[in-house]
Amino acid sequence: MMRNRGFLKLISLSLAVVFLFTNITAFANAAVKKETVYVILDAGGRVKSQIVTDWIHSDTPNATIKDKSELENIVNLKGDESPQKNGEYVTWKLNSNDLFYQGTISKELPFEVSIKYYLDGKEIKPQDLAGKSGKVKIKIEVANKEQKIVKINGKNRTIYLPLTFAAVVNLPLDKFENVKTNAGEVITEGNTQAVVSVLFPGLLESLGLDGESEIVDVPKYIEITADCKHFELSPIYMVATNKLLDIKDVKKIDSVDSLQKAINTLYTSSEKILEGAVKLSNGEKEFTLNFEEFTNGLKLLSNASSELYKGVKSLEDGAEKLYNSSKQLRAGTSELNKNSQKLYKGVTEFGNGVYEYTYGTSQFSDGAIKIIDGYQTLFVKNKELFDAVKKVSSGLDLATSSQKDLEAGSKRLQDAIQNVLEGTKKELEVLNIVYNGFDTVISGLQKLESIPLVKDVVTNVIAGIDKQRQAIKGLIDSKQAMVSGLSQILENVKKMSQGQENLSTALLQLKDAQAKIASSSDLIVQNQKVLDQSAAKLKDSKKVLDEGTRKLLASKDQLVSGTKAFCDGTEKLDKATAQFVSGTGKLKDGAKQLSGGMVKFDENMKMVYSASEKLLEGSKELEDGTLVLSDSYRKFHNKGIKELYSKTDEALGKLDDIKDTLNELKEFSQSYKTFSGISDELDGEVKFVLKTDEIKAKEEKQVSKEVKTANTQTHEKKSFWKWLLGLLHIQVD
Structure with missing residues (x-):
């Protein structure tokens, strides 16, 4: 066992x-x-x-x-x-x-x-x-x-x-x-x-x-x-x-x-x-x-x-910031879209203003040329006036030399003085017309000073015209003195009994007035040269102004069409930004899930x-x-x-x-x-x-x-x- x-x-x-x-x-x-x-x-x-x-x-x-x-x-x-x-x-x-x-x-x-x-x-x-x-x-x-x-x-x-x-x-x-x-x-x-x-x-x-x-x-x-x-x-x-x-x-x-x-x-x-x-x-x-x-x-x-x-985690934080920034961007693009519509409206109105402005500048430049042409006509008339003054001066010389024969030829002298007096009065009327016309021209030219392209030329023209006006003013004063002198001479001739002394004094006054007229005539001739130069520059500036006006009108059309395209783009950008905000929102949620x-x-x-x-x-x-x-x-x-x-x-x-x-x-x-x-x-x-x-x-x-x-x-x-x-x-x- x-x-x-x-x-x-x-x-x-x-x-x-x-x-x-x-x-x-x-x-x-x-x-x-x-x-x-x-x-x-x-x-x-x-x-x-x-x-x-x-x-x-x-x-x-x-x-x-x-x-x-x-x-x-x-x-x-x-x-x-x-x-x-x-x-x-x-x-x-x-x-x-x-x-x-x-x-x-x-x-x-x-x-x-x-x-x-x-x-x-x-x-x-x-x-x-x-x-x-x-x-x-x-x-x-x-x-x-x-x-x-x-x-x-x-x-x-x-x-x-x-x-x-x-x-x-x-x-x-x-x-x-x-x-x-x-x-x-x-x-x-x-x-x-x-x-x-x-x-x-x-x-x-x-x-x-x-x-x-x-x-x-x-x-x-x-x-x-x-x-x-x-x-x-x-x-x-x-x-x-x-x-x-x-x-x-x-x-x-x-x-x-x-x-x-x-x-x-x-x-x-x-x-x-x-x-x-x-x-x-x-x-x-x-x-x-x-x-x-x-x-x-x-x-x-x-x-x-x-x-x-x-x-x-950084991606999640970045997505959160991106989402918040995209919302701000969305608000900005919406405001941009609204303002672009206002901009388009303003540009359209600006275009209409440009058209009216270019039309006005064209009319103005044409008027300025006409003024220049009028001045040239005035200068021709002034020459005729100066020739008449010379004749008056010669008449005065003759009157003086004939003073000894005054009594004998008083009737003839009276007639000559009467003719000179009437001619002088007519000249005075013309000079007053010319003098008043200067004020109108200067007022019109001052409006052109707002245009940068012709401002300097216009300023020079105004300065020349002002000098011309002062010369005419001196001429008018002289003519008025001459009229006064002729009237007095005529009166003296009529009153030959007043004596030779009064007549001589009047003749001296008349000679002095004639000398002033001659001096004013020389100044007008000098100013005419300046005005001629300014007129040439004004005509050249008109060509430049006309070309600038043409380009401005063309640019106006491009500006209006470009602004229209910009408005359409901002509208599309606004819609795209809305989609972008939605996408960043999904990205933020996805990043949050990924982080979890x-x-x-x-x-x-x-x-x-x-x-x-x-x-x-x-x-x-x-x-x-x-x-x-x-x-x-x-x-x-x-x-x-x-x-x-x-x-x-x-x-x-x-x-x-x-x-x-x-x-x-x-x-x-x-x-x-x-x-x-x-x-x-x-x-x-x-x-x-x-x-x-x-x-x-x-x-x-x-x-x-x-x-x-x-x-x-x-x-x-x-x-x-x-x-x-x-x-x-x-x-x-």
């Missing part, structure tokens, strides 16, 4: 170790889905959150994979492929052979973890244990909740999904002493120590051995005891998988010979497993290196997403990067763990499988039940391919990685001390246990 007990112990232990080596599974399908469920527990073992990471591999590159998943918030971890969801199905178009994605899920696990704490024999809440000292006990239990009923030798039996739990509990030497456990080993390295244990929840119940603890010594829970100072506990890590040893056909084990063959198969399979464990350790090392590069890339992407968010989306993207990116860091830590843990497990399995193989191989005749009891149950457990394990869902076209496997919250005292007072141990393992590279303790924020020298 004792030989059977040893056989069953070795069978149980061999199955337990094989559960850990899930990555060497062979799949028949071309596409495989490997799933890892990361579970965060509180210190008592209750579930707080679940994150699932899936790796889909296809032997065919760029394949289209139809998956089935209950995950939410799915994120592609490595590529840019986007999922196409249709109900519970998710379709991926791969860019290569591999796809990594993750999501969240709220689903009951196939097991339940319970962690209890005791201080000096009494149960205590974990938060109340923090900081206390004494005899501490930690009890970890796992209840298997995934079960089904099968027929074993005609009887109903409840079997449980074959799960293997590996747990690591870190217990630093500066806080925990005299550490013991009922399941697993206490491993010490340097100044650190940890308890590594394995549980197989539901295995004994499935095999029907749950009541035979003396036959099969498989622990149902993990119990750790230690002397503690100032209790604190880093997170407890656990890994669970559902893989069994791949025994080709357990039903063929129906005799001692077949049992021996099966043991031979078990031995050779164990050797292969040992070889696979070494390959797994090497492969996990390479995977960790690649995943570390991937995590560094995620870090850069996470930092870039923050910068991108800043840029999007970037906030979520940035948060998700940071969450993915944080999860990737944890995955990287877990991968490094797994890398060192696989190294330790490969070493441990080598010991197990040498001390267990080989010993079992040499004792095939020690266990025959319950063989039929066990082999049938093993077949059922194998099928149950192979059918459980996923936690979150899987399509029929994919093979799959799943494992669970669990982590509890740490228990930390409010005030930490640590006294460092050196602990020397004979059982210290030294490695050149960072070992699995050093990584684990580093993960728990504990320095290791």
Whole structure:
């Protein structure tokens, strides 16, 4: 019987170790889905959150994979492929052979973890244990909740999904002493120590051995005891998988010979497993290196997403300012459109004024030419007047020379004087007409001074005419004096009796007046020359004025048509600005939505990067763990499988039940391919990685001390246990 007990112990232990080596599974399908469920527990073992990471591999590159998943918030971890969801199905178009994605899920696990704490024999809440000292006990239990009923030798039996739990509990030497456990080993390295244990929840119940603890010594829970100072506990890590040893056909084990063959198969399979464990350790090392590069890339992407968010935020602010500015622009273009209509009306009126102005300037220039022509006629008449004055002067000379004969020829002199007097009066009338005409001409010319083009010429003409008018005024005065003198002479002639003295005086006065007339005549002749020059300039200026008028009329038409086009353009601009305001409003709303989306993207990116860091830590843990497990399995193989191989005749009891149950457990394990869902076209496997919250005292007072141990393992590279303790924020020298 004792030989059977040893056989069953070795069978149980061999199955337990094989559960850990899930990555060497062979799949028949071309596409495989490997799933890892990361579970965060509180210190008592209750579930707080679940994150699932899936790796889909296809032997065919760029394949289209139809998956089935209950995950939410799915994120592609490595590529840019986007999922196409249709109900519970998710379709991926791969860019290569591999796809990594993750999501969240709220689903009951196939097991339940319970962690209890005791201080000096009494149960205590974990938060109340923090900081206390004494005899501490930690009890970890796992209840298997995934079960089904099968027929074993005609009887109903409840079997449980074959799960293997590996747990690591870190217990630093500066806080925990005299550490013991009922399941697993206490491993010490340097100044650190940890308890590594394995549980197989539901295995004994499935095999029907749950009541035979003396036959099969498989622990149902993990119990750790230690002397503690100032209790604190880093997170407890656990890994669970559902893989069994791949025994080709357990039903063929129906005799001692077949049992021996099966043991031979078990031995050779164990050797292969040992070889696979070494390959797994090497492969996990390479995977960790690649995943570390991937995590560094995620870090850069996470930092870039923050910068991108800043840029999007700036875009949102800029869009807001652009929208506000566009509204101001809209108000400006509307006002511009209104004012352009007013401008068009004003330009039209201006054009009409230009037409009237050019017409007036044309009439004025024609009148000015006529005035010049009139002046030239006046000058001709003046010449005739001057000739008459000369004749009068000659007559006066004759009168003077004939004074001696005055008395004798008084009648003749009287007639001559009468003729001169009448001619002089007529001349005086003409001179008054000319003098008054000067005022009219000057008034007309002063109106021309407002025209820049002829202002200087007109001013010169007015100055010349004014001088001419002064000369005429002098001439009029002289003529009036002459008339007065002639009248007096005539009177004297009539009154010859008054005496020669009065006549001589009158003749002298007349001669003086005649001299003044002669002087005025010379001034008129000089002014006539100036007026002739000014008239020539005025005629030239008229030509320039006429040409300017023609160009002004042409420019008026261009100005009116250009203003009309400007008004049409401002109207179109006003309408376009309204559309622009609408577009900037949409841009502002879009930028706001983009900014909100970037906030979520940035948060998700940071969450993915944080999860990737944890995955990287877990991968490094797994890398060192696989190294330790490969070493441990080598010991197990040498001390267990080989010993079992040499004792095939020690266990025959319950063989039929066990082999049938093993077949059922194998099928149950192979059918459980996923936690979150899987399509029929994919093979799959799943494992669970669990982590509890740490228990930390409010005030930490640590006294460092050196602990020397004979059982210290030294490695050149960072070992699995050093990584684990580093993960728990504990320095290791």
